[in-house]
Amino acid sequence: MSAFTIASIPREELLAPGHRMCQGCGAAIVMRHLLKALGKDIIIAHATGCVEVTTSLYPETAWRVPWIHVAFENAAAVASGIEAAVKALKRKGLMNPEKKVKVVAIGGDGGTVDIGLQALSGMLERGHNVLYVLYDNEAYMNTGIQRSGATPLYAWTTTTPAGKVWRGEWRRKKDIVGIVRAHGIPYVATVNFAYISDFYVKLRKASEIEGPTFIHAYAPCVPGWRYEPHLTVKIAKLAVQTGIWVNYEIDRGSFRVTTPVPKRLPVEEYLKTQGRFAHLMKEEVELIQKLVDEDVDYINKLAGSVVVGPVERK
Amino acid sequence: MSALPGWRELPRGAVILEPGSSVRYKTASWRVLKPVIDQDKCVRCRICWTYCPEPAIVELDQPYTSRSGKAYKVMYAIDYDYCKGCGICAEECPVKAIAMVEEVR
Ligand SMILES: Cc1ncc(C[n+]2csc(CCOP(=O)(O)OP(=O)(O)O)c2C)c(N)n1
Ligand code: SF4
Ligand code: SF4
Ligand code: SF4
Ligand SMILES: [Mg+2]
Numbered sequence: 368m369s370a371f372t373i374a375s376i377p378r379e380e381l382l383a384p385g386h387r388m389c390q391g392c393g394a395a396i397v398m399r400h401l402l403k404a405l406g407k408d409i410i411i412a413h414a415t416g417c418v419e420v421t422t423s424l425y426p427e428t429a430w431r432v433p434w435i436h437v438a439f440e441n442a443a444a445v446a447s448g449i450e451a452a453v454k455a456l457k458r459k460g461l462m463n464p465e466k467k468v469k470v471v472a473i474g475g476d477g478g479t480v481d482i483g484l485q486a487l488s489g490m491l492e493r494g495h496n497v498l499y500v501l502y503d504n505e506a507y508m509n510t511g512i513q514r515s516g517a518t519p520l521y522a523w524t525t526t527t528p529a530g531k532v533w534r535g536e537w538r539r540k541k542d543i544v545g546i547v548r549a550h551g552i553p554y555v556a557t558v559n560f561a562y563i564s565d566f567y568v569k570l571r572k573a574s575e576i577e578g579p580t581f582i583h584a585y586a587p588c589v590p591g592w593r594y595e596p597h598l599t600v601k602i603a604k605l606a607v608q609t610g611i612w613v614n615y616e617i618d619r620g621s622f623r624v625t626t627p628v629p630k631r632l633p634v635e636e637y638l639k640t641q642g643r644f645a646h647l648m649k650e651e652v653e654l655i656q657k658l659v660d661e662d663v664d665y666i667n668k669l670a671g672s673v674v675v676g677p678v679e680r681k
Numbered sequence: 682m683s684a685l686p687g688w689r690e691l692p693r694g695a696v697i698l699e700p701g702s703s704v705r706y707k708t709a710s711w712r713v714l715k716p717v718i719d720q721d722k723c724v725r726c727r728i729c730w731t732y733c734p735e736p737a738i739v740e741l742d743q744p745y746t747s748r749s750g751k752a753y754k755v756m757y758a759i760d761y762d763y764c765k766g767c768g769i770c771a772e773e774c775p776v777k778a779i780a781m782v783e784e785v786r
Contacts, residue, residue, distance in 0.1 A: 373727050384735040384763035385703030390711060391767035395734035422703065425695065426686075429703040563731060597768030600732050 371564045377403050386429035387421040391596025393587035393603065394418050394475075396560050397502045401473075401584075404570035405498075407432055409469045410449050414442035414483060416475035417509040417588075418502065440482040443490035446472035446497045469574050472499045476517035477507040480543045491550040491579045498573050499581045501543065504588035512591045516541040519611075520658065521651050522643045524591075529646035539658070547581045548617055554580040556616035556625075561604035565614055565625050572618070585612050593642025602640050609637040610663045610675050611655075624666060624674040631678045634659050708735070712766030714781040716759055721747045722778035723757060729770035729779060730757055737764035 381402035388395040398418055411434045413419050419436055422429040437445040450470040456462035472490070474483050479501040490497060506524050507513040514524040518536045523529045527536040548555050554576045556569040566584075573580035587603055589596045606612035607626055611634055614626035634656045638644040647655075656678070663675045692698060718729075730738045743756040759770075771779040 373731060376727070376731060378740055380736050382736070383701030383703045384737055384760070385706040385708060386735070387706075387708070388734060390734075390765040391769055392734050396732060399734065399736060400731075423697070424703075424706075426697055427702040427705060428697045428699075429701065431700040560732075595768075597772040599734075599767070599769055600773050 371567050373563060376400070376563070376567070377406075379403070381407065381431045382422075383429045383431060385427070387424065388417065389589050389596070391589045391599045392417075393560070393585070393589075393599050394502045394504055396599070397500075397584045397586050398422075398473075400560060400563065400566060401500060401570060402432065404567045405469065405471065405574050408467055409433070409471050409574075410453075411435065411471045411473055412437050412442050412445040412449060414472075414474035414478035415439045415509070416478050416507075417504070418473070418475070420509055439478050441486050442472040442474045442478060442483055443486040443497070443499060446470050446499070447490045447493060447495045450495045450497050470495075470497045471574075472497055474499070474501055475508070476501065476503045476505060476543075477513075477515040479503075480516040480541050480546075484546075487547070488550065491547065491552050491581075494552075495579055496577055497579055498570075499579070500570075500584060501582070502584045502586040504586045504591060505540070506588070506591050508588050508591045517543065520655060521647055523593075523646065524643070534651065535643070535646065544581070544583050544617075550579075552579045552581065553577075553619050554616070555583075556581075556618075557583045557585070557612070557614055559585040559603050559607055559612055559614055559626075561600055561607060562614055562626050569616060569625070572616075591643070593645070594640055598640060602637070605632070605637045605640060608632045609634045610659050610678075611637055613663070613666050613675060615666065615670075622669045624670050627674045629676045631663070631676055633678050633680060707762045708765050709762050712761075712764055712784050714766045714768060715761070715784045716764065716766070716768070716770050716779050717782055718757060718759060719778045719780070720745055720756065721749070722776055723774075724776050724778070725753050725755055725757070726775060727757075728773050728775065732769050732773050733764075734767065734769070735760075735763045735765065737761075738770060 382399045457464040513526045519540045521535040523535045529535045558566045610631045615624045737760045741756045746752045
């Protein structure tokens with residue numbers, strides 16, 4: 368098998384234009400390539416959130432695959448039900464048993480790490496053959512930038528304002544991949560579209576594996592992170608280059624960093640691109656750097672070698 | 682605009698039966714700056730096409746020979762019905778073949 372490159376991306380568009388995601392929306396890039404990677408033979412259960420409301424303004428839809436709008440908290444439960452129904456239809460001879468259909472659940476960070484967590488846990492525990500994709504824009508964007516369990520330390524949101532007393536979010540980002548991994552499912556991975564081949568390889572692998580699989584996708588948000596729309600891909604790349612986001616997979620227990628970063632940039636390079644961090648003082652930036660360093664040490668320990676290197680100052 | 686359908690005319694569960702019907706809604710009016718591709722500078726790397734969030738860049742099987750004599754099999758064209766003018770394409774183009782110019786309507 369030859370390596371996946373940008374030239375391998377299928378031309379066919381399964382996400383139609385005319386959707387109302389913002390100019391430069393990172394989640395839109397995630398959805399477009401998620402669909403190209405998985406192809407037509409899928410059924411999606413989609414939790415409400417930005418992507419859901421902007422792609423399905425009645426009586427129109429941007430989806431060119433079967434797609435079900437579900438509530439905020441139950442994408443994983445609905446996906447479980449669809450998977451069980453497909454099995455039953457095949458058993459009863461009402462559907463071609465040879466027909467391959469992958470059931471996919473999609474949720475935002477609020478819909479996944481907060482309100483949808485128990486539905487997700489149940490789905491993983493029961494072992495449904497479902498791929499769950501979390502697109503993480505690090506807050507409840509659809510309802511006006513409220514913090515979620517995935518909001519990073521010190522980020523401004525409308526419910527974690529930045530002033531003299533409050534300094535933005537005061538809790539650390541929840542380790543959702545760790546929580547999911549603890550269910551002992553066959554495949555978990557993080558993806559960042561700035562590394563597009565890695566994105567495709569992992570989505571396809573997660574889709575082909577029988578059983579519950581989980582993809583955590585990085586999704587910059589223009590108004591929520593407060594940056595100019597043309598910077599979406601730049602910021603996504605900086606997230607990996609500074610080590611605040613690491614591309615890795617846990618494939619049937621074996622851990623691997625898929626985008627090694629021999630020399631890291633200071634995390635400040637990432638933070639200064641976004642208005643949600645504009646209030647940060649030197650000590651706060653230093654604390655974030657310290658926490659990133661610790662996370663990177665932990666990743667390198669899991670990998671068994673230094674795959675994400677030390678910070679190199681310019 | 683025609684009158685909205687009553688509930689009796691809607692399909693059961695109000696399901697949407699036409700895939701990709703959002704194409705009827707043009708998002709061109711969102712645009713303030715407009716990307717223009719210089720076909721002679723473009724090296725057909727596919728990066729702008731990859732990162733357009735709409736998608737509003739189409740890949741055409743249209744041969745083109747650049748002024749410097751390089752022959753290409755494909756062309757990238759902006760679909761101005763849907764381009765929202767985010768500028769990602771211009772920012773990511775490695776040879777700066779896309780200019781963001783003021784939209785004049
Ligand atoms: C039970 C329930 N509570 C609240 C809401 C309102 N609501 C809809 S989307 C949303 C936030 C979604 O956040 P996230 O999952 O992170 O997706 P995003 O909009 O950021 O893409 C909220 C609070 C709801 N639909 N249902
Ligand atoms: S608010 Fe953010 S996530 Fe939502 S559509 Fe806009 S850019 Fe995308
Ligand atoms: S400006 Fe944005 S929306 Fe328009 S073609 Fe470029 S990437 Fe697509
Ligand atoms: S990014 Fe630039 S060089 Fe590459 S295909 Fe687009 S216009 Fe051409
Ligand atoms: Mg969110």
